Amino acid sequence: MLNVALPKGRLGEKVYAMFASAGFECPEVLMESRKLVFENEETGVRYFWVKPSDVSVYVERGAADIGVAGKDIIDEYKRDVYEILDLKKGKCRMCVAAKKDFVDNPGTTIRVATKFRNIARTYYSSIGRDIDIIHLNGSIELAPVLGMSDVIVDIVETGTTLKENGLEVIETIMPISARVIVNKASFEFKKNDIIKVINSLEKQIEEKN
Amino acid sequence: MSESLFKLKGEERIVHSLRSLYTSYGYVKFKMSRFEEYDLYAGNKDFLVSGNIITFTDTDGSLMALKPDVTLSIVKGFREEEGSVSKVSYDEKVYRVSSSSGVFKEITQVGIECLGDIEGVELGEVALLAQKSLLLISDESMLTISHMGVTEGFLGMISSPKAKSEALKYMEEKNISALNKLISEYPESGDALEKLRSLLLLSGSNDEIIKRLREMGADKKSLDELEEVVSVLDSDALRIDFSVLGGMNYYNGITFRGYVKGVPESVISGGQYDKLMARMGKKAKAIGFAVYMDALEKLLEGRDEFNLDVALVYDDETSMSEVLRKAEEIRKSGRSVSTMKKIPQKLKSREVVYLRGGENA
Numbered sequence: 079m080l081n082v083a084l085p086k087g088r089l090g091e092k093v094y095a096m097f098a099s100a101g102f103e104c105p106e107v108l109m110e111s112r113k114l115v116f117e118n119e120e121t122g123v124r125y126f127w128v129k130p131s132d133v134s135v136y137v138e139r140g141a142a143d144i145g146v147a148g149k150d151i152i153d154e155y156k157r158d159v160y161e162i163l164d165l166k167k168g169k170c171r172m173c174v175a176a177k178k179d180f181v182d183n184p185g186t187t188i189r190v191a192t193k194f195r196n197i198a199r200t201y202y203s204s205i206g207r208d209i210d211i212i213h214l215n216g217s218i219e220l221a222p223v224l225g226m227s228d229v230i231v232d233i234v235e236t237g238t239t240l241k242e243n244g245l246e247v248i249e250t251i252m253p254i255s256a257r258v259i260v261n262k263a264s265f266e267f268k269k270n271d272i273i274k275v276i277n278s279l280e281k282q283i284e285e286k287n
Numbered sequence: 288m289s290e291s292l293f294k295l296k297g298e299e300r301i302v303h304s305l306r307s308l309y310t311s312y313g314y315v316k317f318k319m320s321r322f323e324e325y326d327l328y329a330g331n332k333d334f335l336v337s338g339n340i341i342t343f344t345d346t347d348g349s350l351m352a353l354k355p356d357v358t359l360s361i362v363k364g365f366r367e368e369e370g371s372v373s374k375v376s377y378d379e380k381v382y383r384v385s386s387s388s389g390v391f392k393e394i395t396q397v398g399i400e401c402l403g404d405i406e407g408v409e410l411g412e413v414a415l416l417a418q419k420s421l422l423l424i425s426d427e428s429m430l431t432i433s434h435m436g437v438t439e440g441f442l443g444m445i446s447s448p449k450a451k452s453e454a455l456k457y458m459e460e461k462n463i464s465a466l467n468k469l470i471s472e473y474p475e476s477g478d479a480l481e482k483l484r485s486l487l488l489l490s491g492s493n494d495e496i497i498k499r500l501r502e503m504g505a506d507k508k509s510l511d512e513l514e515e516v517v518s519v520l521d522s523d524a525l526r527i528d529f530s531v532l533g534g535m536n537y538y539n540g541i542t543f544r545g546y547v548k549g550v551p552e553s554v555i556s557g558g559q560y561d562k563l564m565a566r567m568g569k570k571a572k573a574i575g576f577a578v579y580m581d582a583l584e585k586l587l588e589g590r591d592e593f594n595l596d597v598a599l600v601y602d603d604e605t606s607m608s609e610v611l612r613k614a615e616e617i618r619k620s621g622r623s624v625s626t627m628k629k630i631p632q633k634l635k636s637r638e639v640v641y642l643r644g645g646e647n648a
Contacts, residue, residue, distance in 0.1 A: 162460075273490050
């Protein structure tokens with residue numbers, strides 16, 4: 079039985095479709111219901127819907143053998159999983175953004191508001207900059223507007239929210255997209271199924287790009 | 288039933304049976320101090336599972352560490368003797384950050400090291416012992432084995448050092464997409480990168496894999512060694528897998544990791560580490576592995592339904608000698624007995640025996 083953690087939402091539905099064409103069908107998954115776990119004994123697969131940012135926890139701890147998670151979550155929490163494929167879906171960028179009139183003074187400690195503490199810390203230490211991290215859980219854009227921080231480190235998809243709040247991207251830290259992740263022990267115990275999925279997904283990604 | 292009286296807790300039982308296994312193979316128990324000079328670890332941080340070390344200042348002002356690892360101490364204390372091999376086993380408490388909780392923990396590490404003029408026999412024996420250790424832990428286990436020489440052979444064909452270090456990182460992540468991208472960025476090393484990429488998802492029987500590696504032109508000496516070791520192991524619980532890469536600066540030759548069903552991370556890790564020996568000024572070769580008991584916690588927890596066989600409940604009318612005599616009698620049948628006047632709420636016993644007014648109930 080292959081256990082698959084799907085991120086709730088549109089991405090998860092697309093991912094299910096890809097797994098289904100790889101031979102792991104379970105039509106029940108897409109039906110509207112409050113059930114969280116769906117199983118198809120014929121194809122030997124069990125799907126469950128989880129909060130997107132939790133997928134990597136399920137995979138790291140082995141409750142799911144395979145799942146799909148954003149590169150931002152994988153890097154931020156340094157999950158001990160195999161990061162096998164780039165699905166090239168859910169593309170966005172991890173960026174540093176600031177108010178349009180912001181002038182960086184390298185002689186001062188820079189105040190950074192972010193949800194992604196580790197990514198911000200790693201980035202600024204790579205350029206040797208001293209920072210003061212302000213950890214927020216949402217509405218990050220507000221921090222520089224109110225003068226609480228100099229910059230923000232956040233995910234940028236279209237940039238609309240930034241623009242509407244008078245902010246702009248000043249640096250791209252890395253591109254983000256959805257990744258197929260696999261538990262390290264499951265990889266050994268369920269190798270055939272996992273390789274079957276990976277090979278098929280890889281082909282599907284190539285065809286689309 | 289008699290086993291339940293002497294039933295050890297999961298961890299104790301496994302440590303005990305591992306120790307007897309290693310003793311039966313002639314591995315001599317090595318006992319060491321709980322502290323070590325910090326310098327020993329500072330120079331070899333990436334050999335350790337986690338770089339975090341608990342340090343303190345000794346009475347003479349020197350910086351000491353609570354041991355985060357055992358292998359380095361064994362290597363340090365090893366006396367070379369030409370042509371001979373020293374086989375040691377250990378079970379020690381080590382102190383490091385646990386991967387699951389992210390805080391310092393006392394962890395039991397059990398393992399063996401084989402140092403000296405080692406050759407095929409020792410390589411085979413140690414790999415075999417790793418597989419046997421896994422079997423003692425669980426019926427469903429898997430040993431993954433690889434050979435650094437094969438990976439290094441392909442890595443050596445990559446001309447750009449940047450591409451090489453990136454390729455290594457992606458190999459550890461099994462990151463196919465990133466390797467594909469690297470292939471398009473460095474077409475001059477495309478052939479070597481393609482080969483590394485194909486190492487990631489090797490499937491089929493071990494014989495087929497070795498055959499394929501030969502066709503790919505993998506380093507012959509390494510492959511011969513790998514094939515020989517694989518031939519003495521139980522092929523049902525063995526996989527050739529080249530993502531075992533951690534510590535390329537220390538390991539060479541055969542490396543392996545062990546997994547058991549129900550535990551999401553590896554429980555055994557080891558290999559041949561001549562490079563570490565050289566770094567520490569030893570000419571000899573060495574191979575060994577460690578079993579990490581902290582990883583097994585997930586397997587062992589919550590298995591006991593009862594914490595006692597018999598609760599012997601007596602009242603005020605019963606004499607002390609009668610209570611103790613009755614308890615001893617039940618114990619002789621091989622069951623554990625605890626005497627009490629009232630059963631505590633949290634106690635779960637298989638059976639309750641009442642002693643009332645001196646009569647057997």
